[in-house]
Amino acid sequence: MKKIISFVAVAAIALGFASCKPEVDNTIDVTISTLGTSKNVTFWDGTVKPSKYGFWELNAADTTYAVKLRNSGKLINVVAGEYDVAKLDDENSYILKLADSTKIHFTSGKITVIEDDGGDRVIAKGKVIGSDNNAYNLRIVFQAPYAFETKEITA
Numbered sequence: 001m002k003k004i005i006s007f008v009a010v011a012a013i014a015l016g017f018a019s020c021k022p023e024v025d026n027t028i029d030v031t032i033s034t035l036g037t038s039k040n041v042t043f044w045d046g047t048v049k050p051s052k053y054g055f056w057e058l059n060a061a062d063t064t065y066a067v068k069l070r071n072s073g074k075l076i077n078v079v080a081g082e083y084d085v086a087k088l089d090d091e092n093s094y095i096l097k098l099a100d101s102t103k104i105h106f107t108s109g110k111i112t113v114i115e116d117d118g119g120d121r122v123i124a125k126g127k128v129i130g131s132d133n134n135a136y137n138l139r140i141v142f143q144a145p146y147a148f149e150t151k152e153i154t155a
Contacts, residue, residue, distance in 0.1 A: 024135040030067060030095065032060035033141035043122050043142040047077050056113075057092065058124055060140045066096040067140060069111060069124055080115045085128055095136060104130040111138065120144035 034041045040061040046053030056079045057070040070092040071083060085093070085106040095104040109128030116123065124140045 024129060025133045027135040027137065029137045029139075030062075030065050031139040032062050032065075032067065033139075034143045035141055041140060041142045045079060045119070047079055055089075058113075058122065058140055058142060060142075061098070064098060066098060067094075067138065068096075069093050069140070079119075079122065080113055083111045083113065085109050085111070095130060102132070104132050104134075104136075107131055109135075117143075 032041055042059045044057045046055050046057070054076050055071050057068070059069075060067045070089040072087055072089040085108060088106065088111065090105055093106060096102070097104065106128045107130065109126060111124050111126035111128065114123040114125075115121070120143065122142045124138065126138055128136050128138065130136055
């Protein structure tokens, strides 16, 4: 009998912890890339040795949202990595709803930043919970400008 009561008590506690998980109102996908039709993505790398600022910043916008991401740690020398939202600069990391200028700060989640193509492509992706109680699946892609096509001209 003690085993049954213990089992029921443990199950009730586990169920109580599971129900405390924060629920979100909606899950919203935000994908902005210089590789598609939206070209409003900029990246500033302040981790390179000559500048010595030690932080990076990624800005992106489409017709619905503007997203700004900046790490909060100073004096880092590598952009790539996994950033908990606590490691992002709260004042300079947010989603802006363009329709009504609502600024949504991050309450939890992680962003993974990947440098590819010799540092010419930066991808930030992850899931964050916003202060509006919505979950945002972010995928921001910056590609440094390059020639799409080359032509040889004889003059």
